[in-house]
Amino acid sequence: MELNRRDLLKVLGLAGLGVAGGGALAACTTQGCATPVSSGDALLDLWTHDPGYATFFTAAATDAALVGGSAWSFGVDVTSIAPADIVSRLITQAVAQRPLPQLAGLVIDQFPRVMRADIAENLFVDLTSLTEPLGDRLLKTQPYSVGGKVYALESDNSVSVMFYRADLFEQLGIPEDVDTWEELLEIGAGVAADTGQAIGMVANGDNGSIVNGFVQMLLQRGGSLYDADGNLTVVSEESVEVLELMAEGVRSGAFIALSDPYGGAAAAALKESQLIATVMPNWYEVYGLQANVPDQSGRWRARTIPRFAGGGHVGSTLGGTAFAVLKDQELTDAATDLLQRAYLSEEGQLARYHAGAYLPTLVELYQAPSFQQISDDYLGGQRVFEVYAAAAQDMPIFYQAAGASVLRDSLGGPILRAINGQIGAEAALTVGVAMYERQVQQ
């Protein structure tokens, strides 16, 4: 038989394609079902990006107040993974039929990735049977729902409030109880003209930060990106009003434009007392304020967000991390049991607050004495749950859809141009939505 190098290459190429094709076909199947275990030792694998959750779950697994009476004896083995990588690895592990964790922490803006092509349904346990009995008492199930089924439980209600420098507000004569954004913006413009200080910030860096800042205000105003059915609702009177207010704030100097609300620029603005108030979720107190300006302890306070004159809420929400249970594994039932005990009981929610200042998701707990009595030293000993309770009672509902990341990339540029005054608010939103629809329809 005559064989030259070219023939050899062809033969090997075809063989390689065959191997690849076989691999691809093998990858088309998901993990088979494992025989469930109903009691005994349960060492659960947990993937999360946040050391706070690792600490909490590790302690919760052996906390008799939480797991007493369970059929399992829990242990937790934590793997730390970046937020985006958790979803990627869950899918690749499932495709490759490699071991999956029993519990996975999904950051809220990563969840839309599992909302398409039945990924959530194939990977996660439907937790609706746990959440349904709680009804409206359980907050923030909507962002983690697909087709009306809840696939993950929120860890932190992420209630947005306004943090402000009480000492500087007093010094500058800014009332602490300004009722509306319109009034506050007028005061802020005057302060900016006099001292160069800002009473709020908008992001002008990456698309995620730009759109998140917009959405936080949009939800407060009563608008939304999507409705409960996943239909786009971003072009609305509320959206235009919010974007115009943001642009006006930047133009007048009442709002400072920062490339990264969590990075060096924000830290500098806080340290120099140029940013003297900001609307952010509860977790920003720990990750933004305490981390960057620990020396300003006692000078900050929290209050509910001023309303828009046109209506809306005094609270909003931004961010969050929910935990999902991976289905069809030996310890799936054990993981579901631990998650239920840790996330849907008062003891679990109180323990979560003490572990990482994660706010409860059961709405009645904001009025419970165990939470109401909590005072916050960084906020000058303020009874913070008086503020969080008011905001949580009036918190808007946030819906997501599979195309959320496309929407973020489509809206980021136009919103930035509107904030910079290069385009009108309505035109910016229309441009962004047109770009989104082109991509999603295709």
Place this chain on the structure above:
Amino acid sequence: MSTTTTTTSTATKLRSDQRRWAPYAFISPFFLLFTVFMLAPVGAGIYLSLTDWAGLGEPEFIGLANYSRLLGDASFGAALSNTAFYTLFAIIVVLPVSLSIALGLDARGLKLRDFFRLVYFMPVVLSPIIITLIFGLIFDGQYGLLNAVLEALFGFGGVSWLTDPMWARVVVVVLVLWRWTGYLTIFFLAGLQAIPRELHEAAELDGAGVVRRFFSVTLPQLRPVTAFIAVTMLVNTAQIFEEPFLLTQGGPGEATLSVSMFVYRAGFQRHELGYAAAAGVIMFVIVFVLGRIGTRAFGVGRTR
């Protein structure tokens, strides 16, 4: 007699077969690895580009739909345009700057030569994460070092380096320049040091000045090195990912989005693996064609 003849004939055939197959056995490790790690992934990628697949479940064959979608996708157009800008900049600016620095480092009597080499090479060994973090601090619009210096020296400093589409692209290419110039300088320097001194001396005796010697001696002698660097830079920059991803995440809007970032975004953020594969195939074709054109234009591999 007949048996002996048959045995001899069999042994001869065996030796002949061995001689025929032995070379293939020796070269087979390369071809096996090439097949497993190059041909198979490329084949799988091409197949994937003809499907709609989110990662789980069965890929659905959709023919050329992903390619026709790419043609109408403004984001992909923006990514192609940005990548072309980065590539052109790398060839037109980075290459000449590298050569200029190499000429400076090759000058006779230069003191602290090793120190300068170290300094110019340092960006290559620094982590891109650290580099982009520092660039972010330098080019921040509100609190950046550059704006502070501009403010102090010229009285203006309000440039939105990272949040204005045009300036953001410029910052990305500045990062490319800063990061890769030193690396390419090392290659040029090696090429310069390989040029025989006698050629310069002969040209000098013939009355050639510095400029004439550069164009008549240095550049022609550097042609193989220049060709290698140009093609390598062309291919690498056409696949640029780290710089815009870490510095601007493709923003503002999609002003700094590159084709590699587009592929990453489609595949790993949106789970459109078939679409990402189609964009990857197109990028492969473009890079391959550019590489071939560059190789031919610069005469890479040709004997002098």
